[in-house]
Amino acid sequence: MANITDVARVAGVSISTVSYALSGKRPIAEATKTRIAEAVHELGYRPNAGARMLAGSRTNILALTAPMHEDTHPPALMAFVLAVVTAARSFDYDVLLLTEGEATTGLRRVASSSLVDGIVMLDVTTDDERTAVVRELGLPSVLIGIPGDTEGLTCVDLDFEAAARLSLARLVELGHTSVGLMGHAEQLYGRGSNYAPRFRDSFLEAGGESGIATAFHTTEATREGVEASLDGLRAQLPDMTAVVLNCNENIHGILLEVLREREVAVPAALSIVSACSSFSTEHFLPPIDVIPLPAQSSGQRAVELVVQQLAGFVDPHVELIAPTYQRKQSTAPPAAAAL
Amino acid sequence: MANITDVARVAGVSISTVSYALSGKRPIAEATKTRIAEAVHELGYRPNAGARMLAGSRTNILALTAPMHEDTHPPALMAFVLAVVTAARSFDYDVLLLTEGEATTGLRRVASSSLVDGIVMLDVTTDDERTAVVRELGLPSVLIGIPGDTEGLTCVDLDFEAAARLSLARLVELGHTSVGLMGHAEQLYGRGSNYAPRFRDSFLEAGGESGIATAFHTTEATREGVEASLDGLRAQLPDMTAVVLNCNENIHGILLEVLREREVAVPAALSIVSACSSFSTEHFLPPIDVIPLPAQSSGQRAVELVVQQLAGFVDPHVELIAPTYQRKQSTAPPAAAAL
DNA sequence: CTGAAAGCGCTTACAG
DNA sequence: CTGAAAGCGCTTACAG
Numbered sequence: 001m002a003n004i005t006d007v008a009r010v011a012g013v014s015i016s017t018v019s020y021a022l023s024g025k026r027p028i029a030e031a032t033k034t035r036i037a038e039a040v041h042e043l044g045y046r047p048n049a050g051a052r053m054l055a056g057s058r059t060n061i062l063a064l065t066a067p068m069h070e071d072t073h074p075p076a077l078m079a080f081v082l083a084v085v086t087a088a089r090s091f092d093y094d095v096l097l098l099t100e101g102e103a104t105t106g107l108r109r110v111a112s113s114s115l116v117d118g119i120v121m122l123d124v125t126t127d128d129e130r131t132a133v134v135r136e137l138g139l140p141s142v143l144i145g146i147p148g149d150t151e152g153l154t155c156v157d158l159d160f161e162a163a164a165r166l167s168l169a170r171l172v173e174l175g176h177t178s179v180g181l182m183g184h185a186e187q188l189y190g191r192g193s194n195y196a197p198r199f200r201d202s203f204l205e206a207g208g209e210s211g212i213a214t215a216f217h218t219t220e221a222t223r224e225g226v227e228a229s230l231d232g233l234r235a236q237l238p239d240m241t242a243v244v245l246n247c248n249e250n251i252h253g254i255l256l257e258v259l260r261e262r263e264v265a266v267p268a269a270l271s272i273v274s275a276c277s278s279f280s281t282e283h284f285l286p287p288i289d290v291i292p293l294p295a296q297s298s299g300q301r302a303v304e305l306v307v308q309q310l311a312g313f314v315d316p317h318v319e320l321i322a323p324t325y326q327r328k329q330s331t332a333p334p335a336a337a338a339l
Numbered sequence: 340m341a342n343i344t345d346v347a348r349v350a351g352v353s354i355s356t357v358s359y360a361l362s363g364k365r366p367i368a369e370a371t372k373t374r375i376a377e378a379v380h381e382l383g384y385r386p387n388a389g390a391r392m393l394a395g396s397r398t399n400i401l402a403l404t405a406p407m408h409e410d411t412h413p414p415a416l417m418a419f420v421l422a423v424v425t426a427a428r429s430f431d432y433d434v435l436l437l438t439e440g441e442a443t444t445g446l447r448r449v450a451s452s453s454l455v456d457g458i459v460m461l462d463v464t465t466d467d468e469r470t471a472v473v474r475e476l477g478l479p480s481v482l483i484g485i486p487g488d489t490e491g492l493t494c495v496d497l498d499f500e501a502a503a504r505l506s507l508a509r510l511v512e513l514g515h516t517s518v519g520l521m522g523h524a525e526q527l528y529g530r531g532s533n534y535a536p537r538f539r540d541s542f543l544e545a546g547g548e549s550g551i552a553t554a555f556h557t558t559e560a561t562r563e564g565v566e567a568s569l570d571g572l573r574a575q576l577p578d579m580t581a582v583v584l585n586c587n588e589n590i591h592g593i594l595l596e597v598l599r600e601r602e603v604a605v606p607a608a609l610s611i612v613s614a615c616s617s618f619s620t621e622h623f624l625p626p627i628d629v630i631p632l633p634a635q636s637s638g639q640r641a642v643e644l645v646v647q648q649l650a651g652f653v654d655p656h657v658e659l660i661a662p663t664y665q666r667k668q669s670t671a672p673p674a675a676a677a678l
Numbered sequence: 679c680t681g682a683a684a685g686c687g688c689t690t691a692c693a694g
Numbered sequence: 695c696t697g698a699a700a701g702c703g704c705t706t707a708c709a710g
Contacts, residue, residue: 001451003703014681019705029679049454050398051703053389054686061435068421075413081420082407085438094449096400097436099424110433112340115388223624250622253592283589285562342687353697358689368695390687393702 002043010039022047053114062093062306063116065107065130067100067123071188073249076278076293080122080144083299091307093117104133111137118306120144120299124155126194140309142302146194152316154309156302158276159320160195163291164202166323167244167275168212170289175333176242176271178213180233182255184247185225186218199246199276213237219247226254241334242271245288249279256284267332274330276323287328294321341382349378361386392453401432401645402455404446404469406439406462410527412588415617415632419461419483422638430646432456443472450476457645459483459638463494465533479648481641485533491655493648495641497615498659499534502630503541505662506583506614507551509628514672515581515610517552519572521594523586524564525557538585538615552576560587565594580673581610584627588618595623606671613669615662626667633660 008015013032020026021036028036039045053059064084066077085095096116098106107130110116117140121130124145134141135152143155171179181203183189188196200216207214215236219229234240245252252274256266264270266286274281274290281288298321308314347354352371359365360375367375378384392398403423405416424434435455437445446469449455456479460469463484473480474491482494510518520542522528527535539555546553554575558568573579584591591613595605603609605625613620613629620627637660647653 001453005703015704016682016706017680020680023705025706027679032679044451046448046451048393048703049449049452050389050392050688051686052452052705054387054393054688054702055704055706057686057705059389064436068417074417078407078413078417078420081417081436082438085436086440089438089441089445094454095436097403097420097424097434099421099428101425102428106428109385110388112383112385113388113391114340115433221622257596283560344687354688355690355698356696359696362689364690366695371695387687389704390702391689393704394687394689396689396702 001048002045003048004045006043007036007039007045010043011035057114058117058310059115060093061116062088062095062303063098063107063110063119064095065098065103065119065121067103069123069125069193071185071193071248072123073278075249076295077123079278079295080299083296084120084122084144084303087300087303088120091303093303093307103130107133107137111139117310118142120302120306123193140306142305142309144298144302146318148194150316150318154305154314154316155318156298156305157195157318157320158294158298159322160198160276161202162320163275163323164199164244164246165206166325167246167273167291168203168206168210168214170273170325171242171244171271171331172210172212174242174271174331176212177334178237178239178241179207180237180240180243181214181216182219182226182229182233182243182245182247182251183216184218185220189218195276196246203244203246213239215240219251221248221250221254223254223258226251226258230255230258240270242273242331244273244275245277246275249277252277252281252284252288267330269335271331271334281328281330284330286330288330289328290326291323292326294324297321340387341384342387343384345382346375346378346384349382350374396453397456397649398454399432400455401427401434401642402437402446402449402458403434404437404442404458404460406442408462408464408532410524410532410587411462412617414588415634416462418617418632418634419638422635423459423461423483423642426639426642427459430642432642432646434459442469446472446476450478456649457481459641459645462532479645481644481648483637483641485657487533489655489657493644493653493655494657495637495644496534496657496659497633497637498661499537499615500541501659502614502662503538503583503585504545505664506612506630507542507545507549507553509612509664510581510583510610510670511549511551513581513610513670515551516673517576517578517580518546519569519576519579519582520553520555521558521565521568521572521582521584521586521590522555523557524559528557534615535585542583542585552578554579558586558590560589560593562593562597565590565597569594569597579609581612581670583612583614584616585614588616591616591620591623591627606669608674610670610673620667620669623669625669627669628667629665630662631665633663636660 021028119141121143126148217229217232278293281290458480460482465487556568556571617632620629
């Protein structure tokens with residue numbers, strides 16, 4: 001494999017000139033630049049990654065830690081992973097993938113061997129053990145998700161509070177006055193990821209503010225769980241005409257099936273909004289209105305923030321991404337209003 | 340960050356001794372080894388990755404190319420990615436993740452800059468453009484999946500032919516004599532991934548050999564598609580008592596729903612086997628018998644083969660992984676036999 | 679606008 | 695069993 005010396009010889013210049021021509025870090029005569037470019041092309045030259053890391057003390061590699069929890073939805077994780085990789089490449093960074101088995105040890109390892117320039121953390125939980133490592137390493141790092149203690153950390157996440165309000169606002173606009181929230185499984189509201197309680201609390205709060213009757217129920221991803229949740233909400237809200245789902249994907253299909261059996265028409269008798277979902281709600285019958293979990297923009301923004309940290313100092317902060325509402329066919333004015 | 344010179348000084352030895360002690364490439368006196376280990380621990384020393392790559396001309400990094408096609412099932416891809424990463428780590432390799440946008444350019448880039456020691460390719464299609472690159476690069480590489488032309492390539496995949504036979508054998512054992520195959524969407528049987536036709540052909544062949552009536556129908560992942568497929572099979576097999584699914588995950592749920600509406604009991608009136616599925620069939624009602632797509636063992640084996648190639652010459656070859664059958668609650672003797 | 683040279687931190691023959 | 699030293703292929707002050 002050709003090296004920089006070969007290129008220099010063919011182009012008739014010194015290796016430093018080749019290096020500078022390639023990095024653009026100092027002005028090079030047009031003619032020289034051309035000869036170097038030709039030599040590079042002719043020899044199929046690519047700078048050796050290891051030599052570059054060693055001499056330049058930067059690797060152009062980002063670590064991406066993507067653990068799988070029990071409640072991790074694989075397609076969601078995949079969407080975030082792809083988003084981060086794509087964004088990283090656009091800044092000329094490669095991505096080293098670290099998984100659960102190596103949550104903290106892996107981070108320590110790649111950081112202290114100077115294998116990576118920065119870190120992007122996925123699927124952050126409230127008391128994530130990785131946050132301590134990231135603080136300790138002092139490497140440019142961005143979390144996608146918000147841990148309990150954000151002190152000294154830079155985080156990116158969907159604005160779950162705004163998403164909760166948006167889901168409700170949309171239904172209120174249509175005339176609904178009694179809206180239930182089918183939540184995740186109970187365990188998610190204890191420790192673990194904090195987006196679930198964030199959503200729930202804002203939802204209930206927004207209901208209070210707008211004078212809407214609201215109720216919340218956890219939901220297990222089984223038929224029984226869905227029925228229990230639905231019945232629980234109806235018990236609290238006898239006139240419920242709409243339900244917001246902030247829950248597991250599987251629950252969506254089960255709910256639609258239960259409603260079909262009970263001959264509850266969607267959206268005629270019950271409107272449905274899926275909030276903060278990473279999956280397509282297009283194939284459901286009917287397609288469900290959705291406030292998507294913005295994998296692409298989260299990944300993009302996270303990488304941007306790492307790159308900015310690499311370029312200079314950035315104050316640790318939390319960035320919330322504004323939710324968007326996608327209208328499909330699962331919402332309508334409440335039946336009572338329609339009569 | 341401490342370097343090898345620091346360690347050598349603290350341990351009172353030369354840097355070459357430190358290096359050899361760490362790599363184990365030559366015998367070191369027990370006492371010396373201990374002092375070095377202490378120094379390493381005391382200083383929190385980790386060899387610099389770039390320096391190691393440059394001096395050792397190996398990176399301990401594997402490239403993993405994981406493109407997303409239209410018909411890629413994200414959870415499946417995720418399962419393979421995790422399996423490869425986990426296996427790689429067990430051999431002390433890290434994994435650099437390459438995605439679609441960089442299918443061939445990315446491989447060329449990381450290979451010619453000596454960023455990676457080997458390549459694992461996921462989701463290989465019949466006429467995969469990456470195979471040409473892999474052949475040209477001459478880097479240790481293993482494909483998970485089988486392209487049209489395997490010349491010079493090492494491939495690992497589930498034995499789809501055996502899986503097809505196994506699914507049918509199980510049903511025959513139960514007494515079924517008329518079994519339909521609900522396949523993937525039509526486009527998958529043209530170009531693209533070749534596992535679908537491999538499964539179909541073996542299924543039909545096995546049916547012929549065992550004197551069982553079989554039929555095949557492509558299936559679109561919509562309600563209409565599923566009904567069309569089911570009705571199509573029934574038209575060909577009026578006495579059909581079992582169906583093998585080698586198709587999209589979404590089709591499973593839709594099929595169960597259609598059957599429920601039509602009051603076809605599973606497994607009493609119709610047995611179902613899901614073949615080569617990467618997802619859990621546990622949560623369906625009833626849980627569906629499955630021949631899983633072995634993500635874990637495929638990833639494990641692929642990495643092993645790359646590592647073997649790294650260690651010495653390995654003849655390019657195709658390795659098929661034997662299918663396993665997991666009994667759940669979706670199969671039973673045919674109703675006619677039960678009567 | 680360009681070059682000669684030091685140095686990044688390792689690995690690995692070469693020597694003893 | 696251990697050390698001195700070359701060398702991997704770059705980047706980047708230092709000089710002109």
